[in-house]
Amino acid sequence: MTSTELKHQARLQEWAGAIQDCRSSGLSVRQWCRERGTTPTTYYRWERELLSVASTTKALPETPAVAFAELPVPKQVPCNVAERSATLRMDNVSIDIYPQCGPEQLKTLVEILRTC
Structure with a gap:
């Protein structure tokens, strides 16, 4: 056009x-x-x-209006090694667990470790 x-x-x-x-x-x-x-x-x-x-x-084509929205910058949460709650180790694989980790995330991590 x-x-x-x-x-x-x-x-x-x-x-x-x-x-x-x-x-x-x-x-x-x-x-x-x-x-x-x-x-x-x-x-x-x-x-x-x-x-x-x-x-x-038959009809005017509907062109959706473009709209922009300003989004806030996500708050960066530093994960300091001193803050970890636990470390899971299986053979040569280890995963650090932090306090923000929920039960579902922990379950998923354990299942992933089992496949390694």
Whole structure:
């Protein structure tokens, strides 16, 4: 898709929202356009174009809006050798167990050690 086509698609989406806003505002098209500094001619041209696109494609393609969210940096928990609770050793394999290790994790670790 060319940049001109992308710009046109963006304008179509912009006007689709504007037309919905006009229809739900309770104002006449003339009043709504006057408040927004546009002309009824422009409004109806975009409305015709949207209806034309809708009739040829059956529906406007829904492009999900991209949203970004700032996530907090995970808190780093240092695991100091002095803090370990236990060390499991089987043959030449050893695993240090720390206080944060839950029962399910410990069970999984033991099962993994048995396979080594």
